[in-house]
Amino acid sequence: MENSSLFDKLSSRLDELSNLPKLDDEVSISKLIEEKGFSRREFMTWAGAMTSMLMLPASFTPLVAQAAEIADRLPLVWLHMAECTGCSESLLRSATPSIDSLIFDYISLEYHETIMAAAGWQAEQNLHNAMQKYKGRYILMVEGGIPHAESDYFLTIGAHGKTGQESAQEACADAAAIFAIGSCSSFGGVQAAYPNPTNATALSNITNKTVINVPGCPPSESNIVGTLLHFILYGTLPALDVYNRPKWAYGLRIHDACERRGRFDAGEFVEQFGDEGAKNGYCLYKVGCKGPYTFNNCSKQKFNQGTSWPVQAGHGCMGCSEPDFWDKMGIVHEPLGDRLYHTVFGGLGADATADKIGVGILTVTAIGIAAHAAISLVKKPKE
Amino acid sequence: MSKRVIVDPITRIEGHLRAEVIVGDDGVVQDAFVSSTLWRGLEVIAKGRDPRNIPLMMQRICGVCTYSHYLKSTMAVEDALGIKIPYNAELVRTLMNAALFMHDHVVHFYHLHGVDWVDIVSALSADEEKASKLAFKYSDNPIGTGENELKKVKEKIAKFAKNPQGLGPFANAYWGHKTFRFTPEQNLIALSHYLKALEIQRIIAQMMAIFGGKNPHPQSLAVGGVTCVMDILNPARMGEYLVKYQTIADFVNNAYYADIVMAAEMYKTEPSVMKPMGVKNFMAHQDMMVGRNDYLFESGVIMNGDLSKVFEIDEDMITEEATHSWYKDDAPQHPYDGTTNPNYTGFVDGDTVGPDGKMISSKMINEKEKYSWIKSPRYKGEPMEVGPLACMLVGYAKGNKKTVKVVNDFLAKTGVPAAALFSTLGRTAGRMLQAKLIADNALVAFNNLIENLKVDQETCATYTIDKNREYKGRGMGDVPRGMLSHWIRIKNGVVENYQAVVPSTWNAGPMDSKGAKGPYEADLIGLKIEDLTQPIEIIRIIHSYDPCIACAVHVMDTKGKILSQYKVDPLYGGCTI
Numbered sequence: 001m002e003n004s005s006l007f008d009k010l011s012s013r014l015d016e017l018s019n020l021p022k023l024d025d026e027v028s029i030s031k032l033i034e035e036k037g038f039s040r041r042e043f044m045t046w047a048g049a050m051t052s053m054l055m056l057p058a059s060f061t062p063l064v065a066q067a068a069e070i071a072d073r074l075p076l077v078w079l080h081m082a083e084c085t086g087c088s089e090s091l092l093r094s095a096t097p098s099i100d101s102l103i104f105d106y107i108s109l110e111y112h113e114t115i116m117a118a119a120g121w122q123a124e125q126n127l128h129n130a131m132q133k134y135k136g137r138y139i140l141m142v143e144g145g146i147p148h149a150e151s152d153y154f155l156t157i158g159a160h161g162k163t164g165q166e167s168a169q170e171a172c173a174d175a176a177a178i179f180a181i182g183s184c185s186s187f188g189g190v191q192a193a194y195p196n197p198t199n200a201t202a203l204s205n206i207t208n209k210t211v212i213n214v215p216g217c218p219p220s221e222s223n224i225v226g227t228l229l230h231f232i233l234y235g236t237l238p239a240l241d242v243y244n245r246p247k248w249a250y251g252l253r254i255h256d257a258c259e260r261r262g263r264f265d266a267g268e269f270v271e272q273f274g275d276e277g278a279k280n281g282y283c284l285y286k287v288g289c290k291g292p293y294t295f296n297n298c299s300k301q302k303f304n305q306g307t308s309w310p311v312q313a314g315h316g317c318m319g320c321s322e323p324d325f326w327d328k329m330g331i332v333h334e335p336l337g338d339r340l341y342h343t344v345f346g347g348l349g350a351d352a353t354a355d356k357i358g359v360g361i362l363t364v365t366a367i368g369i370a371a372h373a374a375i376s377l378v379k380k381p382k383e
Numbered sequence: 384m385s386k387r388v389i390v391d392p393i394t395r396i397e398g399h400l401r402a403e404v405i406v407g408d409d410g411v412v413q414d415a416f417v418s419s420t421l422w423r424g425l426e427v428i429a430k431g432r433d434p435r436n437i438p439l440m441m442q443r444i445c446g447v448c449t450y451s452h453y454l455k456s457t458m459a460v461e462d463a464l465g466i467k468i469p470y471n472a473e474l475v476r477t478l479m480n481a482a483l484f485m486h487d488h489v490v491h492f493y494h495l496h497g498v499d500w501v502d503i504v505s506a507l508s509a510d511e512e513k514a515s516k517l518a519f520k521y522s523d524n525p526i527g528t529g530e531n532e533l534k535k536v537k538e539k540i541a542k543f544a545k546n547p548q549g550l551g552p553f554a555n556a557y558w559g560h561k562t563f564r565f566t567p568e569q570n571l572i573a574l575s576h577y578l579k580a581l582e583i584q585r586i587i588a589q590m591m592a593i594f595g596g597k598n599p600h601p602q603s604l605a606v607g608g609v610t611c612v613m614d615i616l617n618p619a620r621m622g623e624y625l626v627k628y629q630t631i632a633d634f635v636n637n638a639y640y641a642d643i644v645m646a647a648e649m650y651k652t653e654p655s656v657m658k659p660m661g662v663k664n665f666m667a668h669q670d671m672m673v674g675r676n677d678y679l680f681e682s683g684v685i686m687n688g689d690l691s692k693v694f695e696i697d698e699d700m701i702t703e704e705a706t707h708s709w710y711k712d713d714a715p716q717h718p719y720d721g722t723t724n725p726n727y728t729g730f731v732d733g734d735t736v737g738p739d740g741k742m743i744s745s746k747m748i749n750e751k752e753k754y755s756w757i758k759s760p761r762y763k764g765e766p767m768e769v770g771p772l773a774c775m776l777v778g779y780a781k782g783n784k785k786t787v788k789v790v791n792d793f794l795a796k797t798g799v800p801a802a803a804l805f806s807t808l809g810r811t812a813g814r815m816l817q818a819k820l821i822a823d824n825a826l827v828a829f830n831n832l833i834e835n836l837k838v839d840q841e842t843c844a845t846y847t848i849d850k851n852r853e854y855k856g857r858g859m860g861d862v863p864r865g866m867l868s869h870w871i872r873i874k875n876g877v878v879e880n881y882q883a884v885v886p887s888t889w890n891a892g893p894m895d896s897k898g899a900k901g902p903y904e905a906d907l908i909g910l911k912i913e914d915l916t917q918p919i920e921i922i923r924i925i926h927s928y929d930p931c932i933a934c935a936v937h938v939m940d941t942k943g944k945i946l947s948q949y950k951v952d953p954l955y956g957g958c959t960i
Contacts, residue, residue, distance in 0.1 A: 082423050084933050085397045086446020086599040092490075092584065113394045117498045117556030119922050120390040121738035126555050147422075153727055156420045157399060159389040161730045161746030164421075190425065190443040197424035197725075218446065218599055273605050274469075274843030278612050303597035307589045313596030313603035314610035318439060326440065331433045333605060 003057055010233050014066050017232060020073045020137075023108045030069045043068075053226055053301065054233075055248040067232040071107050074228070075134040076141065077127065078112040078181075079171055081164045082155055082191050082200050083144025087182035088114045090218035107228070110138065124158050131174060139231065140175035142168060145184040145191050145200035154198040165206055172207040177236045179212050179227055180204065183320055186213035186243075193326035204244065210236055213244045215296075217320035222301045223249050241295070243323060254291035254317045257299040260284065270314075273333075278314055288333040289316025296321040385413060387735045388915050389745055391420070393925055395495040397447040398932025400891070402921055403735075403748050404907055410915070415900075415907035416748045417891055417925070418755040419932045422709070422725065429881040434460045434848065434873050435606050437881065441869065442600055444883065445934045449599035450483045450591065451862035452869070452883065452934070459869040460606045463856025464848065469841040472608035473672050474832040475594055475615060478624065479601065480671060481825035482591035485631050486584055486598075487863035488771070488818040489639060491929045493580035496811065497573065499923040500646055504558040506570035507541055509533070514568035521641035526634060527575040536575045557919040564649040572645070576638045583634050590627040593620055608843030615836065625829065632822035635815075643815040647797040647808060654911060655920040656807040656927075661905025662766050663688035663805060665773035666696065666889075668868075670860035673827040679785060679820055680861045683777040684762065688805055690780040696762075698857070701868070703758040703884060707750070707893035714896075715761060718870040718882040719855060728753050736915045750894075756936040759892035759901060760884050768902040769865030769889045770928060772804065772813030775820075789820045807906070810927040817863075850876035864931050865889065887935035890928045903928060 022028065033043055047065035051058060078088070092115075109115070110130035111123075118126055130138060147154035148165045155164035172178055180186040180203040191200040204211040214227050230238050230246060239247040255261065263269070264283040271277060271286060283289070291299070294317050302309040310317060319329040330336045385408070391401035399421040405414045425444055429437055437460060442453035454476060461468060511533040518525035527536075565573065588598040594611045595601025603611040614620045650656045664686050671679035683693040702715035711724040730746035737743030748754040759766070767773075778786030793816055794801060803809060848854075854873040859866070865886030872880040892901040900908075906924050913920070 080399070082421055084443050084446035084449075086443070086449060089446050089449065089599040092581075113392055114397070115494060116394050117503075117553045119392065119394045120918070121916075122555040122557075123392055123394050125738060153729065154422045155399065156730075156746075157392055159391050159401075159735060159743075159745040161420075190428070190440060191423040193428045193440075195427065197427050198422060200423070217443065220597075272843070272845060273610050274608060274612055274841060278610065278842075279616060279840070281613055304585075304589045304592040307592040308596050308614075310596040310602035313594065313601075313614060314612055315596060315602045315605065318602065326428075326436075332436045332439055 003059070007060065007063070010060070010063050013233065013235060014063060014070065017073055018066075018070050022072050023075060028069065029072050050226065050229060053222060053248065053297070054230055055251065063233065064229060067229050071228065071232060074107040074232070075110050075130060075138040076107050077110050077130055077138050077171055077175070078141045078143065079168060080113050081142060081144030081146045081168060081185060081203075082198065083182070083184050083189070085114055085143070087143040087218040087224075088112070090221055091224055110134070121159065127171075131171065135174045137176050138174070139228070140171050140178045141181045142171075142178070142185045142203050143181050145189045146203060146206055147198040148201045148206050149199055151199040154200075168203060169206055172203075172209055175209070177212070177231050178203070178207070178209055179214055179231075181214050181224060182219055183215040183217045183325070186215040186245075187323040189217070190326060193324070211244060212236070212238070212240065212246060214249070215243075215245060215321040219321070220298065220301050220303050223297070245295070245321070249297050250295045250321065252295065252297065252300075254294045254296055254299050254311075257297075258291055258311060259299065260311060273314070284311060284314070284316040286335055287316055288331060288335060290319035290325075290329050290336065291317040293329070293336065294319040294322055294325075384408065386742070386915065387733065387747060388912070388918055388921075389735045389747070390918055390921055393922060393930070395498075395926065396930040396932065397445060397934070398930065398936070400925070400930055400932045401748070402903075402907070402925055404910075404912075404918075404921060406912055406915060410912050412907050412910045412912065414750075415904045416750050416754060417893065417901075417903045417907075418748055419757045419891065419936045421932065422756040422936050423933065426723070426881045426883065429878050431877050433876070434463070434871065434878055437871070437878060438604060438606065439602070441883065444885070445931055446599045448483065448487060448863050448931055448934065450479055450595070450601055451864075451867055453601065453604055454480070455858035455860060455862070455867050455869045455883075457604045457606055458858025458860070459856050459871045460858075460873075461856070462858060463854040463871050463873055464606070464846050466607055466844050466846050468608045468844050469839070470675070470835055471615065471832060471839065471842050474828045474835070475609045475611065475842070476604070477672050477825065477828040478832070479591050479594050481628070481821050481828070482587050482598075484821050484863050485635060485818050486587040486591070487929070488814050489580050489587065489631075489634070490584050491814065492639060492642070492811070493577045494584075495929070496923075496926040497577055498553070498556060499919060499926055500563075500650070501565060501573040501577065502558055502560075502563040502570050503540060503553055503574055505563065505565070505567045506574045507537060507567075509537065509567035509571035511537065511571070514571045517568050518572050518641070521645050522637045524633075524637050525572075525641065526638045527579040528572050533571055533575055536578060537571065539578075540574065557917045560917055560919050561913055562653055562655050562920060562923075564653050565645070566649075569645055569649065573642050576642060579634070579638065583631060586627050587631050590624060590631065593624050593627075605843060607846055608841075610843065612840070612842045615832065615842070616840065621829075621833065625826075628826065628829070635818050635822040639815055640819055643812050644793075644797055647799050647812060650808055651799060651803065655923060657803065658806060658906075658910060660768070660805050660807075660810075660902070661900065661908060662768050662902040664762070664765050664767045665776050666762060666767045666769050666866055667774040667777040668696065668859050668861050668866045670862075671821070671825070673824060674831045677827070679778075679783075679824055680774050681778045681781045681783050681786075683781055684767070685773075685776055685780060686765070690776065690801075693777060693780045698859075700763045701760065701884060702764075703760045703888070704895055705753075705758050706896040707753050708755055708758045709753045710758065715764075718857075718868065718884050719872065719880065721870075721880075721882045723758070726753065738916060740916045755893045757888055757892050757932075759895045760889050761895060766892070766895070766899055766901045766905070767889055769861075769886045770810065770813070771817040771863070771865070772810045773865060774861050775813045775816050776804070785820060785824050789816050789823065807924050807927045814929065848873070848876050853879075862886065864929050864934070885931075885934045887928070887931045891930060891932070891935055
């Protein structure tokens with residue numbers, strides 16, 4: 001029942017969007033996909049994979065396919081704040097030519113400093129024009145933390161010396177949807193780690209509008225593309241967790257679907273990098289994996305079109321999609337119990353006991369339940 | 384009367400960068416100033432943390448050269464703790480590095496720098512058949528230049544071009560500018576490679592991810608070695624690397640190399656790219672171990688463009704100063720003792736050339752005071768250029784056989800004299816030659832790894848950190864943008880002091896106390912600008928350095944001051960506690 005009403009809702013939203021004018025009448029994404037040599041069957045297989053990634057029932061596959069096909073109605077503005085460009089790089093890595101990347105080739109990227117040809121005044125004009133022409137219709141993606149309040153001058157852009165905070169606020173004002181791409185714009189990121197010398201903050205702290213966070217350092221290309229598809233399907237409000245992360249991507253812990261989970265359950269741990277356990281793919285918990293505390297789909301989606309992910313490369317998860325992970329996840333190569341810094345859950349539940357449980361009792365369910373309980377306690381919805 | 388021209392933002396780079404020039408009536412640049420307009424403060428954040436956490440954090444200096452800081456930071460900690468990493472780990476690090484270099488250089492030439500050389504709109508009037516034949520002039524096995532392929536490329540871009548708004552990321556650029564030198568056919572060949580390179584760069588990223596877990600920001604180094612032992616013991620994984628490597632090497636040799644030969648032919652008479660560079664001092668550091676005591680890159684210093692003498696680097700002679708940077712403590716400091724307290728004095732009001740050529744009220748650099756978040760690194764008090772060109776010149780001057788071969792072949796093929804390397808064209812060619820050096824030789828490391836694994840499977844050294852001891856160390860080497868060094872002091876088991884002196888700081892730094900300019904600024908002086916509203920010449924020179932500004936700006940107080948207690952007025956200057 002629930003599914004059928006959701007199906008109707010999404011269908012009518014797609015119909016609405018389909019009636020919007022395309023940015024370019026000459027071509028469409030479906031035509032482009034065909035030109036690139038993808039068969040309809042391949043396209044539908046991809047749509048099926050996306051459907052399952054978006055945690056929708058398989059029967060919704062045609063809707064996801066339709067959403068991809070009408071992505072060409074979307075103008076996109078991408079702003080760089082205090083960042084390292086890693087999120088843009090992640091986007092550029094999107095697929096070897098694949099449908100994901102075609103979608104990004106095809107939506108109209110109106111402003112993106114790393115790839116646009118224009119510079120200086122001409123670049124500023126492009127931004128201004130896009131915001132005017134597509135007022136209320138453009139998607140805004142922001143990369144980077146934002147030096148804000150009275151130290152906003154740590155970032156200025158353009159000949160008028162406008163601060164990053166001002167630019168971001170202006171762009172937010174008329175955006176149809178706002179996505180904070182990466183942990184910096186979602187939560188402040190590395191520059192906001194203690195003592196946060198530039199007063200860098202999350203995008204959501206400088207605008208009153210809803211910001212959907214897509215954290216990760218950087219997020220995988222599929223999470224970026226999925227976010228876009230989700231917006232097309234749902235509008236601005238997917239199911240979000242307490243940190244405004246879409247649940248379809250950040251609903252499960254890394255640990256839940258980890259390929260080394262069986263080793264954890266069996267009590268087989270890497271004790272030191274390069275040891276026999278490391279050669280045999282044992283669990284990385286004792287060398288610092290933060291998978292049990294980190295909500296993201298890396299263990300399912302992997303990176304670079306499924307090439308690998310950190311745990312596969314023998315290095316534990318560092319917790320990069322969690323708020324303030326630099327300060328709260330402790331030492332990268334030690335279990336959370338041994339730490340110099342404040343931890344995520346302030347010494348509660350799993351935080352206090354995970355090490356003992358992980359190493360001693362080795363009860364997966366115990367750690368899972370404990371972590372979940374602690375998270376439920378600490379993660380209160382934003383006011 | 385002289386006028387001031389501002390370019391901000393300089394796009395197609397990493398980071399936030401502004402260039403300002405003062406131009407006389409003759410259109411020639413009389414003076415130039417370059418400013419970085421973002422500061423993040425990673426080094427103060429490093430302070431007090433566990434040294435093992437620092438490499439992953441320092442990697443976040445930059446997502447473009449996304450492995451460079453991870454590697455040098457890890458090496459700094461290893462140097463401090465006196466760790467010698469296993470040979471296997473050295474070789475795996477080289478294989479990841481090979482991917483990084485080829486990725487960075489291909490992306491830089493085609494996607495960042497490319498449209499400074501290639502007029503995309505001109506490509507639309509090309510004759511595909513002629514272009515297809517022409518491609519054989521530059522390569523025996525050209526890539527992506529079959530007549531039908533070129534036709535498709537043209538069609539694809541023509542669709543864009545019909546509607547000016549539809550140009551998307553190509554909109555509002557300097558198409559048709561008279562300093563573009565390629566023929567329509569040459570533009571079409573390069574444009575086809577631009578598109579091809581989009582796919583190629585994804586494959587190179589996968590190449591790094593095989594051992595790195597992901598790209599950007601790989602995650603398989605640990606202090607002491609590498610963690611990807613399962614991947615290197617897996618023949619299928621090694622094979623995957625090999626196949627991708629060959630694809631990329633083919634692209635470097637038959638597209639990238641060919642296009643630079645083509646550029647050398649067409650641009651060698653274009654004054655804006657052949658103007659002799661302003662700083663002719665070069666520095667590079669040994670890197671890219673492919674076998675025991677066998678490195679592709681050499682260490683050394685060249686002064687005043689004199690290739691007959693190469694000096695050894697004296698690390699004590701490296702300093703950074705902040706006379707014109709938005710920090711206190713102006714005097715030169717060695718990185719082990721560096722301080723960096725912000726002292727933002729902002730811009731001043733003034734009139735500059737606007738987008739339509741009329742003067743417009745703007746915020747301008749105050750060159751008499753401080754004007755950039757980048758400091759001015761000096762070697763023995765002198766500004767230095769670092770980067771692929773410096774690396775190739777040092778290797779060449781030192782007689783590194785592999786480097787000499789690559790450089791000599793290129794000079795013979797193009798007929799360009801060695802002196803022409805000291806220019807914007809030389810810098811662009813140097814980067815490609817470095818990519819070729821790696822494409823031709825990095826598999827030596829791959830083969831040595833396979834051989835060594837038969838007798839030794841060690842990948843990570845063990846170590847302890849004695850909390851009662853003080854340590855200091857540095858990680859140094861040449862990364863895609865040039866010589867990079869990370870400097871660490873460890874006390875009580877945590878980071879006491881951290882500094883990174885990075886390539887873009889060397890190249891993009893402002894004036895020093897003597898008024899001596901860094902490479903960016905010095906290079907712009909004397910440049911003729913055809914049209915003040917379309918200063919493509921400025922961008923072309925700046926891009927030839929492959930600016931990476933988040934890299935260059937990272938520095939912070941190391942003396943224990945809490946910076947959030949400073950209150951700084953951005954417009955009127957001054958810093959009050």
